[in-house]
Amino acid sequence: MPVFTASEISLERPKNSEHGDWATSVALKLSKPWRMPPRAIAELLSTFLEAIPGISCVDVAGPGFINIRLNPSASGGLAKTIVDLSNSYGQGSVYRGVKLNLEFVSANPTGPIHMGGTRWAAVGDSLARILKAAGGEVTREYYFNDHGAQIDRFSRSLIAAHLGEPTPEDGYGGAYIHDIAARVVSAYGHDLSVLPREEMQEVFRSIGVELMFGEIKASLHEFGVDFDVYFHEDSLHESRAVDRAVERLRELGHIFEQDGAIWLRTTDFGDDKDRVIIKSDGQAAYIAGDLAYYLDKRERGFDRNIVMLGADHHGYVGRMMAMCAAFGDEPGVNLEIMIGQMVNLVREGQPMRMSKRAGTIVTLEDLVEAVGVDAGRYALVRSSSDSQLDIDLDVLGKQTNDNPVFYVQYAHARTCAVARNAMTAGVRREDAFVPELLAEESESQLLGVLQEFPRIVAQAAELREPHRVARYLEEVAGYYHRWYGKCRVIPQGEEPVTDLHRTRLWLNDATGQVLRNGLYLVGVSAPERM
RNA sequence: GCCCUCGUAGCUCAGGGGAUAGAGCAUUGGUUUCCGGUACCAAAGGUCGAAGGUUCGAAUCCUUUCGAGGGCACCA
Numbered sequence: 001m002p003v004f005t006a007s008e009i010s011l012e013r014p015k016n017s018e019h020g021d022w023a024t025s026v027a028l029k030l031s032k033p034w035r036m037p038p039r040a041i042a043e044l045l046s047t048f049l050e051a052i053p054g055i056s057c058v059d060v061a062g063p064g065f066i067n068i069r070l071n072p073s074a075s076g077g078l079a080k081t082i083v084d085l086s087n088s089y090g091q092g093s094v095y096r097g098v099k100l101n102l103e104f105v106s107a108n109p110t111g112p113i114h115m116g117g118t119r120w121a122a123v124g125d126s127l128a129r130i131l132k133a134a135g136g137e138v139t140r141e142y143y144f145n146d147h148g149a150q151i152d153r154f155s156r157s158l159i160a161a162h163l164g165e166p167t168p169e170d171g172y173g174g175a176y177i178h179d180i181a182a183r184v185v186s187a188y189g190h191d192l193s194v195l196p197r198e199e200m201q202e203v204f205r206s207i208g209v210e211l212m213f214g215e216i217k218a219s220l221h222e223f224g225v226d227f228d229v230y231f232h233e234d235s236l237h238e239s240r241a242v243d244r245a246v247e248r249l250r251e252l253g254h255i256f257e258q259d260g261a262i263w264l265r266t267t268d269f270g271d272d273k274d275r276v277i278i279k280s281d282g283q284a285a286y287i288a289g290d291l292a293y294y295l296d297k298r299e300r301g302f303d304r305n306i307v308m309l310g311a312d313h314h315g316y317v318g319r320m321m322a323m324c325a326a327f328g329d330e331p332g333v334n335l336e337i338m339i340g341q342m343v344n345l346v347r348e349g350q351p352m353r354m355s356k357r358a359g360t361i362v363t364l365e366d367l368v369e370a371v372g373v374d375a376g377r378y379a380l381v382r383s384s385s386d387s388q389l390d391i392d393l394d395v396l397g398k399q400t401n402d403n404p405v406f407y408v409q410y411a412h413a414r415t416c417a418v419a420r421n422a423m424t425a426g427v428r429r430e431d432a433f434v435p436e437l438l439a440e441e442s443e444s445q446l447l448g449v450l451q452e453f454p455r456i457v458a459q460a461a462e463l464r465e466p467h468r469v470a471r472y473l474e475e476v477a478g479y480y481h482r483w484y485g486k487c488r489v490i491p492q493g494e495e496p497v498t499d500l501h502r503t504r505l506w507l508n509d510a511t512g513q514v515l516r517n518g519l520y521l522v523g524v525s526a527p528e529r530m
Numbered sequence: 531g532c533c534c535u536c537g538u539a540g541c542u543c544a545g546g547g548g549a550u551a552g553a554g555c556a557u558u559g560g561u562u563u564c565c566g567g568u569a570c571c572a573a574a575g576g577u578c579g580a581a582g583g584u585u586c587g588a589a590u591c592c593u594u595u596c597g598a599g600g601g602c603a604c605c606a
Contacts (some may be wrong), residue, residue: 016549028586038586062549064585108606131543149604170605261604272533272602279604286606312532315601341535341597346542383543386535388541388599395555404554410568421565463546471544474553478537481569490565508565 013448016208017441021058021068021075021448027064036065076435079503082450082510083429087249090453090517094461095136101302102128104228105220110154110210114115115218115343116226116310118364119389121379122523123340124308125225126466129521132320139302142227143293144208147234148286154212155205158184162192163202181217184208188223210327219364221374224523231296233289237414241292242284246277249293254326264291266322269331275319291323294335298327303314306464308338308385330382338464340385344390371396374524378405382470404474411477415512416528418489422505425497432499433506442483443507455512466522473518480511 015022015390042060049058051067054074059067082089104124108119112392125140132138145151157171159193163182167173184207185192192200220226236242246262249255254265256381264287267274277288297305310317321331327336345352345362352362367376370393379391382404396403422428438447452472460468489504491497519526 003537006600010548012548014549015552019549023549025587028548031586065549098565145606148606153606259604263604274580278602283604283605285604311535311600317534318602339535339600379542387543388536392542395542406568407554410566414569417566425565427565465546467544468546471553473548474544478553482571484565485561485570488565492564 001383009328013452014067017445019061019065019353020069021444022068022070024068025064027066028080028413031064032109032250039410048489071436072444073436075444075451076438076503076507077508078451079435079438079510080433082513086513086530087517089513090457090521091133091135092454092461093135094458095131095134098136099302100131100136100138101141101297101300101305101338102131102138102308103143103306104237105225105309106145107216108145108150109209110150110217111174111212112176112363112365113216115342115345115362115367115499116312118367118376119340119343119380119385120308120310121220121223121364122224123385123466126377126381126459126521126523127306127464129523130457130461130466132519133457136461139412140225140227141229141231143230144213144230146213146232148291149259151209152201152206155208157203158204158208159197159201160264165202180208180211183211185210189330203523211363219368223368224377231293233293235316236289236292236296237252237284241290241296244294244343245295246288247325250293252326252328259282263391264323264326266319266326266385268355269322270276271318271322273320279490287319287323289318294320294323295327298329300332304336305334305465306336308340311339311341314339336464338385339390343380343389343391346390351390367391367393374409375405378408378470378522378524379403381466381524382474384465384467387426405524408519409471409524410475410478410530411480412512412515412519412526413528413530414484415480415508415515418484419505422508427490427497427501427505429502429505429509432502434499434503437503438481438507440487442479442486443504445506446479446483446507446511449476450510450514453518460521468504469518469521473522474513476511476518480515483507483511 001379004417009024010029011022014020026039027045030036031090033039039060044068044278046058046060049055049068055068059069061067061319086396094189100447104120105113105117107113112230113121128138139440149448153168153171156168157173157177159173160166160168161183167177181204182427184204187207189201192203193523195203209334215229246255249264254275255277256263256265258351261276263274265274269414276285276289279285302346307320320337324331324335345367370376370378375396379396380389383389425449438444449472456468456472460466487504487507489501491501516526
């Protein structure tokens with residue numbers, strides 16, 4: 001018989017519980033290479049499966065699915081395993097020994113963080129937690145664009161605000177500009193009006209950028225997101241890292257000069273046009289910083305560099321990937337770029353359109369103010385980052401089941417309440433654990449879903465999709481509530497405490513543990529009371 | 531014109547080639563002497579934008595097409 005590998009075997013939990021605890025379509029897949037009817041293969045394999053301890057029965061169904069049912073003592077043991085593993089249940093080793101650099105948010109220090117950056121703050125931080133849980137060595141990094149023309153525009157806008165002049169044509173408007181300008185003045189502490197315009201601008205630039213960056217850091221921190229490294233673009237120019245990166249590419253033969261500028265031949269690597277890296281006036285183009293920055297990350301030993309960008313930056317992907325290839329690296333492996341689609345906030349059925357000129361930017365702080373950190377983060381993290389998202393602030397503000405985060409948090413709080421009540425009722429875990437007693441339909445279903453947690457975490461890590469963890473938690477919460485409705489942990493009235501109660505307490509606590517571990521991974525609190 | 535992402539229930543979104551396409555909300559009806567009813571159960575709601583193709587099997591992969599959003603600088 002032809003050889004096949006374990007990775008070709010799919011084993012899944014059937015949607016329909018009549019199809020067993022586990023099912024595999026391996027017989028259907030092997031039909032062609034083995035040149036046998038799928039049902040015959042399934043029959044053959046099932047005789048082997050039936051002999052495995054813990055498997056109670058094996059059925060061949062439909063065109064050749066193999067449906068496997070476990071006996072309760074085998075599946076019930078999981079409850080104790082989870083409680084014993086505690087916080088580490090769900091962790092894996094897919095990325096053991098791999099150094100991953102996650103760069104996200106990286107909002108310019110010229111204004112507050114808008115919704116695009118906020119989405120990545122929630123998703124990127126969650127992804128960092130998930131990759132850590134998968135064994136990776138993860139660094140969260142923020143690239144601070146404190147170099148170039150935008151900073152000039154920012155400082156000129158501050159001066160204009162200070163002097164009561166209209167916002168410059170290409171400048172930044174909005175109330176925060178006036179606020180920052182006033183704070184620069186008081187931080188400077190001397191009389192600004194005696195300075196020539198150029199020096200005044202330098203004061204506004206240096207102090208203004210620092211203040212703005214402080215604001216950004218503070219609101220991220222408030223949001224539960226802290227970075228390991230804040231990398232300054234300016235440092236790449238000061239340390240001549242940019243020059244070294246260009247020199248390296250020149251040695252590799254990917255540089256040419258034309259019209260007085262220095263170009264990188266990115267079209268050799270799939271980009272749609274070549275890119276200027278040093279402009280004809282001698283100034284470095286923006287991409288020059290990216291070259292040096294990427295090289296710096298590689299020199300710091302990061303095998304995998306993940307960069308998260310908003311949809312309005314997806315045009316960079318081609319050149320970034322080409323740049324990676326130009327250095328001799330493998331695009332998609334050493335460098336991954338994730339594009340997050342737009343987030344619209346909706347209020348009273350109307351999208352809150354942001355306008356930089358009018359200063360009506362919808363910011364991270366607006367979101368937190370409207371719905372709080374947990375609801376805000378959860379709403380952003382429960383959807384795939386490549387689907388556009390409409391967030392209804394009226395719904396998210398409610399502390400009801402309209403809002404899935406409360407559904408999950410409530411389930412967790414309920415596991416804690418049951419544990420508290422069990423203690424006062426004299427139901428103690430350490431007195432007994434008899435897994436085969438967990439034989440109710442709702443218990444085997446709850447156990448089944450709890451068992452999936454490590455696989456979900458690994459999957460979310462590999463696919464870079466934190467929303468899978470959030471969706472999974474909603475599923476766990478649902479199974480838990482249904483189980484709670486059917487199976488009592490605490491004896492009623494004069495009923496004595498039995499091993500069944502004690503064993504169910506293990507299951508209750510295991511569920512709480514999974515919810516807690518999962519909520520941690522999505523960056524949301526797990527309250528014990530609500 | 532070219533490129534990227536998306537199109538699934540009235541709404542917001544899940545569904546990494548498998549069995550009868552799911553959840554929450556909204557709608558309708560039901561459940562509680564007792565562990566938190568912020569819960570549970572049920573009904574109703576779908577030509578998975580459309581058309582071809584690959585496959586034993588497609589919401590999922592490929593091509594075309596329509597629609598939405600975004601992007602196509604010696605700006606950053």
